[in-house]
Amino acid sequence: MVIYFLLALAALTLLYVAALYNRLVRRRNEAREAFSSIDVFLKQRYDLIPNLVNTIKGYSAYESGTLEKVVQLRSQAMEAPAAEKGASETALAGALKSVFALAEGYPDLKANQEFLHLQQTLTGLEESIQRARRYYNATVRDMNTSIESFPNNLFVSMFGFQKMNYFDVPENETQHVEVKF
Numbered sequence: 504m505v506i507y508f509l510l511a512l513a514a515l516t517l518l519y520v521a522a523l524y525n526r527l528v529r530r531r532n533e534a535r536e537a538f539s540s541i542d543v544f545l546k547q548r549y550d551l552i553p554n555l556v557n558t559i560k561g562y563s564a565y566e567s568g569t570l571e572k573v574v575q576l577r578s579q580a581m582e583a584p585a586a587e588k589g590a591s592e593t594a595l596a597g598a599l600k601s602v603f604a605l606a607e608g609y610p611d612l613k614a615n616q617e618f619l620h621l622q623q624t625l626t627g628l629e630e631s632i633q634r635a636r637r638y639y640n641a642t643v644r645d646m647n648t649s650i651e652s653f654p655n656n657l658f659v660s661m662f663g664f665q666k667m668n669y670f671d672v673p674e675n676e677t678q679h680v681e682v683k684f
Contacts, residue, residue: 523649527664534667535640538585541670544632545580545592547624552577552599555621559602559612569576569605573598588669590636592632599625638669643667 576595583591604621606612609657649668650659 506549506673519542522656523655524662527646527649527659527662530642530649531667534639534642534646537635537642538670540634541588541632541639545588548628548632549577549581550627551621551625555599555618555625556622558609558615558618559606567609569598569601573602586668596629599629640669640671643669 551575556574560568573595576591576598580588580595582593606618606622612618648665649655650664
């Protein structure tokens with residue numbers, strides 16, 4: 504009778520461990536997919552920025568320093584490792600806001616259909632990026648909760664799963680980026 508009990512306990516433990524492993528794999532893949540979505544939106548934004556800069560250059564030749572800063576921040580954001588993506592993206596978003604503020608001083612630019620289209624497209628992309636970040640962070644939260652919860656934490660190290668990082672902006676990077684005109 505004791506042997507049957509121990510065999511049943513071993514079988515239940517094995518089923519639990521298999522279910523845990525499968526759940527962690529699913530959550531890790533969801534988080535990777537969510538990060539991939541962020542990456543797609545960021546690449547779309549990176550592709551849009553040169554068009555925006557070139558459109559503005561025709562109207563504001565003496566504002567080249569501001570536009571060069573945006574191009575520089577774009578390059579930094581594109582090359583940033585995943586762990587530093589949040590900070591570089593925040594700096595780029597701040598610079599883009601400054602570019603749109605710059606456009607306010609040029610009525611002809613504000614009336615330009617190409618500029619308006621680029622501005623609307625970029626605004627839509629920013630909203631999509633925010634939604635994708637929230638979804639990614641939710642999947643990371645679920646993954647990390649699964650990893651840290653008892654009794655899961657007893658088995659997780661055997662499978663090599665580790666906590667994932669949120670798409671956060673470091674505290675010292677949360678202040679608005681200042682681009683001087």
